[in-house]
Amino acid sequence: xxxxxGLPEFEESAPxxxxxxxxxxxxxxxxxxxxxxxxxKWIHIEKAKILREKVKWCYRVEGVNHYQKCRHxxxxxxxxxxxxxxxxxxxxxSLHGE
Numbered sequence: 001x002x003x004x005x006g007l008p009e010f011e012e013s014a015p016x017x018x019x020x021x022x023x024x025x026x027x028x029x030x031x032x033x034x035x036x037x038x039x040x041k042w043i044h045i046e047k048a049k050i051l052r053e054k055v056k057w058c059y060r061v062e063g064v065n066h067y068q069k070c071r072h073x074x075x076x077x078x079x080x081x082x083x084x085x086x087x088x089x090x091x092x093x094s095l096h097g098e
Contacts, residue, residue, distance in 0.1 A: 016029075041084070047080055051076055051077040055074055
């Protein structure tokens with residue numbers, strides 16, 4: 001199956017009119033910024049889920065050699081999960097990474 005023609009294009013950048021110093025100045029830009037942040041978080045969460053499945057598959061396939069063979073996948077998964085998720089924005093960066 002190929003891609004359907006005429007699918008909507010989504011803008012992947014932050015809204016132009018959003019002012020972080022005064023977020024309530026433009027309510028429409030504030031809502032667009034919030035949607036942008038939520039969309040980016042979901043993308044990071046889904047990437048981490050895909051990497052988790054790859055790590056599980058690698059552990060099953062490699063058996064006792066998974067420490068050496070799957071190390072790179074585990075490191076990618078750990079890097080992908082740092083700071084990802086809900087409610088981690090207000091914690092110090094030392095606790096959850098960048």
